[in-house]
Amino acid sequence: MSSQEDVAAEPGPATEDDATTGDVITVTIGATVPTGFEHTAAEEVKEKIGVDVRISKDRGRIYFPITTDKLFQVHLLRSVDNLFVVVEEFDNYQFKESKEETLMELQQLASKLPWTNALEVWKLNGTLKKKKGFRRGGNSTKVKPNSEATDATVADSEQQEPSQEASDAESQMQAESTPDAEASTQDSEETAPEAKLIKFRVTCNRAGDKHSFSSNEVARDFGGAVQEFFQWKADMTKFDIEVLVNIHNVEMVIGIALTEESLHRRNISHFGPTTLRSTLCYGMLRLCKPQLSDIIFDPMCGTGAIPLEGAIEFNSSFYVAGDNNDMAVNRTVSNICHIQKRRADKGSASGLPIDTVQWDLCNLPIRTGSVDIVITDMPFGKRMGSRKKNWDLYPSCLREMARVCTPGSGKAVLLTQDKKCFAKAVSRMGGLWRKLHIVWVNVGGLHAGVYLLKRTAALFGQTPEDVYESRGTANAKGDDKDDKELS
Known part of the structure; x- marks a missing residue:
């Protein structure tokens, strides 16, 4: 200088x-x-x-x-x-x-x-x-x-x-x-x-x-x-x-x-009301460290910005994108087709490892424990949804995410500006999720948090005490070691 x-x-x-x-x-x-x-x-x-x-x-x-x-x-x-x-x-x-x-x-x-x-x-x-x-x-x-x-x-x-x-x-x-x-x-x-x-x-x-x-x-x-x-x-x-x-x-x-x-507009051709920057999506994906053959799941995909960025940069994983809004699903499909056409024009025959589905995010057609990583942009209650509805929505979707995520090794990276509602919802999950890290970000002038959570070994219907007794002290120490590596 x-x-x-x-x-x-x-x-x-x-x-x-x-x-x-x-x-x-x-x-x-x-x-x-x-x-x-x-x-x-x-x-x-x-x-x-x-x-x-x-x-x-x-x-x-x-x-x-x-x-x-x-x-x-x-x-x-x-x-x-x-x-x-x-x-x-x-x-x-x-x-x-x-x-x-x-x-x-x-x-x-x-x-x-x-x-x-x-x-x-x-x-x-x-x-x-x-x-x-x-x-x-x-x-x-x-x-x-x-x-x-x-x-x-x-x-x-x-x-x-x-x-x-x-x-x-x-x-x-x-x-x-x-x-x-x-x-x-x-x-x-x-x-x-x-x-x-x-x-x-x-x-x-x-x-x-x-x-x-x-x-x-x-x-x-x-x-x-x-x-x-x-x-x-x-x-x-x-x-x-x-x-x-x-x-x-x-x-x-x-x-x-x-x-x-800005380079953040690189993947999206069909924008929605809350489309995330591709650069922010990359940061969220890098936070959860995708591994070879991971199943990565975005239950509120919007325009598909997160799975698209993942499929391009971390293409050894497979992505499942879905939303309950048919317009959002259509935008995601259009964006995927746009990227694949662009690749085809450059001579690349490989497709993108993404499936797109329309669903009810509180009742997902996904097998229990089959997902490695859940990553999504949750409704802030500003341009989409409302703060009042979030108090019902957040606990329901966090519980459903915990159901589909692999116990003991699964992770979730969740973006939200409704921090109070999110913290309360996580605390009421009966030990299904453990908070590992928070990155504070600026999203369109709003102070939001990207939360890295780990899926604990707790099963549905179990209390935290039951989980501890069933896995033993040695396993508990092993999970603590995993937590340190993730953080």
Whole structure:
């Protein structure tokens, strides 16, 4: 990380001609992840890329180094929502008390930042997008400054991936070009069509209550300075480059986006009212550690986001998805067909290991003790169901889940925002479930919990004392060992 004095001025705007595409350089990649699953994302990066990860104090972000020859690997991560390459990091930026002084300092900072490597990665990312067919990624537009500056004002930015603590609303820059400047730009493009004008926008995400400025003001003034330095044109919708300014208290990170839209939309083509992010589904699945030939069961599948993510990433298990709503079942089937068609178009003949059924979740057509893992998004009582109905629904479905789950080894990963109702329902299960771990997450601005439960050896009709006596002290110790491994 840098202090304000560490930033050396660059000799001038970076262009395609200045790039050394053959050289391998090391850069820092930043990623936004589902809030609460930062450690899960860090584990995946370590496992798949082999580098150590730093988790930001600002929840929902991680940072890790990578060499440009391995850049494609970041697009294969399943736990990240958005990716960006870091231009510069400041771990203790001394913002001025005066708003005017702070904004003036940020304007001056724009021309002093080390942009070259980040822009090189942005261009390489665009090339990878074309070659590998990534659905999202940086644009490969040539990085050449315009021959004349466009007279434009840059207003606020749209927050790319809001954190729960962010205090400023999303905003966008607005470019206002004068007629003379537009004419000048048009003449320039006619005389030199190969020098395509770069369009950009600045996005500011600010969290903290001790700042004298708003994200709108930072994006406007910093964006204006970036435009003046590079001679780019501001465009809020058809931009080639998105410059990010992330501020969390005294931390500030400036970067360039490598994804055009969040990677969490990768699997779903038919959305429902409460469709989960695929990245959150991945975190839930990784929490329960699916094993070879596990039967994994989602009794309230909605649009099928959880079993779809599992069937793609943990495809050695088999998934059974169901819902009592016929529209939800139809959406799940449509999403499965969409993924299988996409695979077929790429030459893959293998299908997805998923079955889809419509059922009553309190009276499931599943054999007792036949399921290894139950994983589902339970009704919050907000957009689906009601808090009042949850007091009847939660005990019924938890008991039915316990019936179908294998005693002694089965697990459940359950997401809910109705924490009070859920805790009470689990406590009244007669020892059928034991709580192992909770991950607190942000789901659409709601504070929710992902609960990891273990199915105990208790059978229906038995008391906890009966169970202890029947399995003996040795077995009890063995289960305790299993609990430690799971946690």
